[in-house]
Amino acid sequence: MLKPGDRIGILGGGQLARMLALAAAPLGLDCHVYCPDEASPAFQVAARSTVAAYDDEAALAAFAADVAVVTYEFENVPAATAAFLSARVPVLPGPNALATTQDRLAEKDFVNAIGLSTPAYRAVDSLADLERAAAELGRPSVLKTRRFGYDGKGQAMVRPGVDLAEAWNAIGMQPAILEAFVPFEREVSVVAARGADGTVAAFDVCENVHRHHILALTTVPAALGPEASRVAVEHAARIATKLDYVGVLAVEMFALAEDGRERILVNEIAPRVHNSGHWTIEGAETSQFEQHVRAIAGWPLGSPARLGRIEMRNLVGDEAAGWLDMLRDGHAHLHLYGKAEARAGRKMGHVTRVLRG
Amino acid sequence: MLKPGDRIGILGGGQLARMLALAAAPLGLDCHVYCPDEASPAFQVAARSTVAAYDDEAALAAFAADVAVVTYEFENVPAATAAFLSARVPVLPGPNALATTQDRLAEKDFVNAIGLSTPAYRAVDSLADLERAAAELGRPSVLKTRRFGYDGKGQAMVRPGVDLAEAWNAIGMQPAILEAFVPFEREVSVVAARGADGTVAAFDVCENVHRHHILALTTVPAALGPEASRVAVEHAARIATKLDYVGVLAVEMFALAEDGRERILVNEIAPRVHNSGHWTIEGAETSQFEQHVRAIAGWPLGSPARLGRIEMRNLVGDEAAGWLDMLRDGHAHLHLYGKAEARAGRKMGHVTRVLRG
Numbered sequence: 001m002l003k004p005g006d007r008i009g010i011l012g013g014g015q016l017a018r019m020l021a022l023a024a025a026p027l028g029l030d031c032h033v034y035c036p037d038e039a040s041p042a043f044q045v046a047a048r049s050t051v052a053a054y055d056d057e058a059a060l061a062a063f064a065a066d067v068a069v070v071t072y073e074f075e076n077v078p079a080a081t082a083a084f085l086s087a088r089v090p091v092l093p094g095p096n097a098l099a100t101t102q103d104r105l106a107e108k109d110f111v112n113a114i115g116l117s118t119p120a121y122r123a124v125d126s127l128a129d130l131e132r133a134a135a136e137l138g139r140p141s142v143l144k145t146r147r148f149g150y151d152g153k154g155q156a157m158v159r160p161g162v163d164l165a166e167a168w169n170a171i172g173m174q175p176a177i178l179e180a181f182v183p184f185e186r187e188v189s190v191v192a193a194r195g196a197d198g199t200v201a202a203f204d205v206c207e208n209v210h211r212h213h214i215l216a217l218t219t220v221p222a223a224l225g226p227e228a229s230r231v232a233v234e235h236a237a238r239i240a241t242k243l244d245y246v247g248v249l250a251v252e253m254f255a256l257a258e259d260g261r262e263r264i265l266v267n268e269i270a271p272r273v274h275n276s277g278h279w280t281i282e283g284a285e286t287s288q289f290e291q292h293v294r295a296i297a298g299w300p301l302g303s304p305a306r307l308g309r310i311e312m313r314n315l316v317g318d319e320a321a322g323w324l325d326m327l328r329d330g331h332a333h334l335h336l337y338g339k340a341e342a343r344a345g346r347k348m349g350h351v352t353r354v355l356r357g
Numbered sequence: 358m359l360k361p362g363d364r365i366g367i368l369g370g371g372q373l374a375r376m377l378a379l380a381a382a383p384l385g386l387d388c389h390v391y392c393p394d395e396a397s398p399a400f401q402v403a404a405r406s407t408v409a410a411y412d413d414e415a416a417l418a419a420f421a422a423d424v425a426v427v428t429y430e431f432e433n434v435p436a437a438t439a440a441f442l443s444a445r446v447p448v449l450p451g452p453n454a455l456a457t458t459q460d461r462l463a464e465k466d467f468v469n470a471i472g473l474s475t476p477a478y479r480a481v482d483s484l485a486d487l488e489r490a491a492a493e494l495g496r497p498s499v500l501k502t503r504r505f506g507y508d509g510k511g512q513a514m515v516r517p518g519v520d521l522a523e524a525w526n527a528i529g530m531q532p533a534i535l536e537a538f539v540p541f542e543r544e545v546s547v548v549a550a551r552g553a554d555g556t557v558a559a560f561d562v563c564e565n566v567h568r569h570h571i572l573a574l575t576t577v578p579a580a581l582g583p584e585a586s587r588v589a590v591e592h593a594a595r596i597a598t599k600l601d602y603v604g605v606l607a608v609e610m611f612a613l614a615e616d617g618r619e620r621i622l623v624n625e626i627a628p629r630v631h632n633s634g635h636w637t638i639e640g641a642e643t644s645q646f647e648q649h650v651r652a653i654a655g656w657p658l659g660s661p662a663r664l665g666r667i668e669m670r671n672l673v674g675d676e677a678a679g680w681l682d683m684l685r686d687g688h689a690h691l692h693l694y695g696k697a698e699a700r701a702g703r704k705m706g707h708v709t710r711v712l713r714g
Contacts, residue, residue: 004677004693004695005695005697018382021402022379022382022383022402025379025401025402025695026379026638026690026691026692026693027691027693028693028694030401030695044382044387044404045378045379045382045402045404046402047400047401047402281383285687285688294684299681299684300684300685300687301687302684302687302688303687303688307664307713320361323361323385324656324657327651327657327659328657330642330643330657330658330659330660331642331659331660333383334383334384335383335384336361336383336385337385338361338362338382338385338387340362349385356664
């Protein structure tokens with residue numbers, strides 16, 4: 001168990017690491033951020049920084065020696081990095097969670113193995129695999145690389161008429177899966193924390209709207225019936241428990257209308273704090289960032305109670321240019337991530353509104 | 358007007374500077390903390406730090422060149438430091454507010470000059486002055502140095518039987534005031550922000566309990582009638598306006614019962630964020646720290662609406678040792694300031710509870 005004054009190591013220096021560091025400080029914990037990019041937003045609020053590659057063993061060893069626990073803000077931490085650090089200092093969530101969630105095939109196999117459902121999928125390691133899978137799952141379907149995909153990268157839609165060889169080329173002929181297209185009613189997510197003692201505290205179900213594969217809008221509560229909401233939360237809790245997870249995770253799910261009932265399919269697991277949970281900073285009694293810090297510190301979790309109806313909008317690319325208008329709405333909570341350059345598709349900030357009472 | 362990516366300079370590196378920096382970051386603003394003490398808690402969350410004396414002109418010039426605005430977390434910024442910086446970069450709140458509030462005599466003269474009331478007081482520059490003042494104001498009364506007093510330091514009670522020469526010695530024979538003792542019902546404070554455009558946004562009236570001259574407990578709303586609450590808020594707004602103030606200030610007041618009515622006397626003005634406003638982090642729609650940042654940035658203020666009934670307890674000295682029990686109450690918001698050593702009388706953290714609904 002950590003104690004106040006201890007230091008947390010964070011791999012990755014983006015906005016998630018930045019908000020983790022901002023949540024650790026009030027608990028009396030310092031952060032040491034490790035990121036290859038010297039312009040990382042999290043460096044600005046961290047007690048210590050290391051700018052080094054994830055395979056720089058000297059830098060990793062010094063980092064491990066400086067911190068009481070290591071966590072990360074992205075799921076693509078190289079396995080060798082996680083293993084190197086784990087030999088020296090606790091890494092939470094554990095390498096098992098990383099290994100499962102880094103690989104879309106392993107992740108979907110895991111989800112089905114614990115009794116939950118995903119869209120139908122097939123492993124694709126060759127064009128021949130892809131041809132067979134497309135014949136079995138039909139079109140449209142989605143070809144996704146097993147590793148390193150995010151925000152729609154490493155994906156190709158297989159619509160009627162699409163040439164399979166072209167799709168296979170488009171994703172770089174990497175190990176992949178083909179996933180049946182799901183005619184979902186809505187995309188939802190559950191952000192949940194699991195403590196070192198096995199306690200799970202889930203936030204209410206979020207409803208998410210993506211634009212160009214990037215989260216645009218989260219509203220809470222999701223427009224699900226009570227039974228589907230209960231099921232969604234249970235799914236996240238079961239996943240966290242079966243992974244023996246410590247920290248915050250997010251489970252993205254599809255809600256389908258089937259025979260007049262709502263059905264929940266698991267889409268993706270993010271072994272980290274999640275964009276759809278940013279509203280918890282003002283909208284929940286304890287934020288996802290504080291929950292994650294409490295969990296990896298071995299501390300009791302806080303209350304995840306929601307404090308109102310929530311609307312969280314991402315500021316992507318030049319949308320952050322409207323910051324002054326957003327500040328004029330004294331009830332809007334503006335968050336800017338301190339990124340110098342507003343490139344298209346780059347998450348620059350978010351705005352949360354909590355409708356109370 | 359500042360823009361996201363600009364840097365704020367903060368004089369002083371204690372918990373107030375730390376919480377200011379934590380509030381500036383989500384608004385996309387960096388902080389540069391300047392403090393002579395290299396173990397300053399605010400350094401851990403600031404983008405840049407300077408460890409130097411407040412009269413180190415080379416360090417001050419470099420600091421001024423690095424930031425878009427300078428603010429401070431304590432009212433005893435040397436006048437020469439404020440003047441040196443003001444010649445190079447905006448200093449907010451302005452040097453006028455500093456000069457008035459650094460000196461108990463000037464402060465009380467100012468408060469009375471703008472039509473508000475204080476306890477009766479006399480200037481004391483010699484033992485002869487003290488003898489005359491004690492005769493006029495009676496006993497008990499309180500002898501206070503004009504400058505550099507805080508948390509009860511630089512004060513001596515003049516009770517019946519106290520030798521005046523001893524009291525004069527006890528405060529170092531410095532320029533002082535003698536203040537009539539006020540049989541107050543309660544101590545209250547109003548924390549308010551004034552924007553660059555003159556808008557004032559006050560938080561609800563706080564009721565404060567001190568122990569050994571150090572704030573122990575703040576509850577909000579204060580147990581005042583609506584008329585006295587209105588008057589207290591108006592006092593703070595008038596003081597902010599008459600000082601042409603930009604930023605957050607706190608006005609400490611005494612509430613007296615006189616002829617069945619509540620009367621408000623101004624005790625002290627703090628030209629900065631204030632301990633009795635720490636509850637605003639979770640208990641108000643916008644925190645005092647964010648309000649201060651918005652004000653000195655030239656930005657619109659946020660809503661000061663209160664979100665529930667408030668109880669904020671300071672953790673002084675070894676009271677912070679109970680941190681784990683406090684974390685077990687998932688509804689308590691624990692704040693630890695990152696101070697290594699828990700000396701007696703040292704503010705180590707605070708805990709806020711917001712009773713909603």
